[in-house]
């Protein structure tokens with residue numbers, strides 16, 4: 137691509153899921169400057185410290201600039217031929233499930249699309265998973281259980297409109313700073329807005345909170361099932377909404393009523409008065425948004441946490457309305473984009489489902505593929521276990537560093553080291569992962585590549601190149617398509633540009649869809665290179681009105697495009713319209729004797745009189761109707777393009793077979809893991825100015841000024857108990873490994889636990905690789921690792 141050096145290029149930040157707009161400029165002397173894009177509807181000109189320092193992280197130090205085989209520089213042809221022939225031979229000898237791709241939320245949607253197409257449609261396995269599995273897989277699973285689709289039903293604007301924001305397991309001030317700034321600004325204008333923070337630690341986000349509930353790790357299921365019971369007992373339900381638009385309320389309420397207030401207080405380690413304060417505030421505030429992040433997702437009960445939260449919003453009808461809804465904020469810049477194109481082992485492209493034969497058939501016909509994966513593939517933790525035990529014999533890792541970021545990282549490193557054939561495509565020549573690669577492929581970096589990303593509010597924005605690609609680095613989509621070509625699948629991978637891929641992705645979204653699936657960017661089928669270059673940020677769904685393009689094959693769509701039909705233009709999508717709701721008849725499932733909210737003492741929660749029904753104990757999640765089956769058409773699909781927020785489910789119609797949202801009956805199960813040898817709980821997370829394993833932010837001295845070294849944050853009482861002084865070097869150990877860190881003694885930390893940031897690797901600080909300590913325990917439904925609740929010990933070194 138020709139770069140106009142005097143031009144300011146509109147692009148998107150490559151770090152967190154807020155997805156801020158960036159204006160990047162290259163001066164005549166090559167100096168790059170960045171500033172916030174005032175016109176980007178997610179950020180309106182704001183950038184946080186990481187985004188502001190982007191220009192300091194794009195030098196060529198440490199870049200991988202040429203393909204290498206066994207450390208020897210080679211040309212692209214030899215490297216690509218070796219990758220293609222080894223994958224083909226492995227598949228021929230051991231079957232398609234003997235190979236795997238481990239990809240990344242750092243990939244652009246177009247890269248993800250091509251990788252997923254190759255693995256699921258042409259290799260015929262679903263062994264493609266992503267580091268987004270470590271980030272928000274529990275939210276995906278929770279959305280699909282409740283809504284029948286992976287849909288975040290809100291927009292950032294809802295946070296500004298809310299009267300109450302409940303932040304659960306989210307240090308928004310450090311991890312999604314611009315979103316935090318938007319809330320802080322809204323609160324300044326409307327001081328009556330309330331914020332509740334639910335987090336074991338008193339993080340910087342508590343500065344904005346009216347109430348901080350220092351909950352016990354993994355106490356969230358008990359907290360929110362208790363809230364549902366409270367709402368039921370205090371006449372705080374939207375009966376009309378529940379009856380018209382949901383199923384399973386009675387079962388969910390029954391399960392939620394299993395614990396009384398004292399038991400919830402014990403499970404959450406919160407006072408009964410704190411619980412009642414929070415419950416009554418939630419019950420009384422119609423415009424409530426519950427924002428949740430890794431403290432919810434990274435848990436062995438993560439999916440149940442998500443559904444416990446969603447249950448409360450469904451019960452109060454607070455979903456799909458301005459200023460109301462459950463809201464998952466993703467960690468990575470393109471975690472959502474990966475979900476859209478099926479970058480996870482249990483999904484197909486365009487939000488279609490592997491388990492659904494009709495979806496498989498549709499995708500296979502659209503791709504004109506020889507096959508399509510018939511069952512979900514291995515999720516991240518399972519995938520590396522399969523590498524370890526030899527089931528996976530050829531592995532391609534793209535744009536991620538699992539030797540530092542996966543749980544049980546030492547075991548992951550050993551597995552990769554022993555794998556017969558490992559390909560790594562990356563920007564950097566030296567990471568703890570790439571040193572084990574047989575083939576190293578140089579990838580284009582942020583600022584050099586073109587494509588799209590989707591942020592946490594389902595907003596698709598362009599990343600644009602403003603730098604020439606150095607050495608022989610290439611875009612990830614090109615590398616994957618070249619390998620596909622050499623494996624004999626050339627015709628289907630003849631994409632000439634990211635615009636081509638985006639167009640195909642949009643066309644697949646529209647293909648035989650007619651608005652029947654939540655992910656819909658059908659209006660963009662037919663997008664050509666010029667329109668793609670000019671793409672402005674938009675939210676999905678963005679379906680086109682009925683047109684000749686609807687229901688067409690890829691070829692028909694292509695022909696239509698050539699004939700000048702379709703494209704970004706056309707009539708605006710249909711806005712949602714509320715359904716008319718019929719009067720609610722008496723329902724025996726509703727709790728009798730609703731209690732008043734106002735006045736007098738708040739009554740305690742009462743145990744359910746039928747809490748010991750057979751089949752409802754000993755399991756976290758009670759049976760629900762399966763996801764498979766034809767997804768019902770949405771009667772009032774639609775949305776808007778541009779700045780107007782799209783509110784899903786405003787009309788109460790969901791993507792389940794009956795169009796109703798599902799309450800998920802959940803009861804808390806203790807997640808205690810500590811023991812005599814490991815008496816503390818290790819919690820891992822982010823700091824303000826670093827990103828993932830610091831391969832990019834570690835280049836900026838400015839970003840290291842905030843927190844210059846890794847640390848172990850412990851409460852003064854624990855420090856005293858273990859004879860640890862502030863700034864002492866301590867050894868933090870678990871059953872899986874140990875690290876050496878400086879102690880940071882602070883009352884912000886919850887007693888009985890230790891917090892260690894996730895970023896530092898041995899490259900930056902010796903023996904600080906904290907994911908080597910994290911057990912490979914996952915949520916049974918989502919497969920997401922429990923990175924915030926690991927039994928640990930801390931001692932002075």
Ligand code: SF4
Nearest residue numbers: 149151152156184187
């Ligand atoms: Fe925005 Fe997140 Fe980038 Fe900061 S890191 S500028 S909040 S996208």
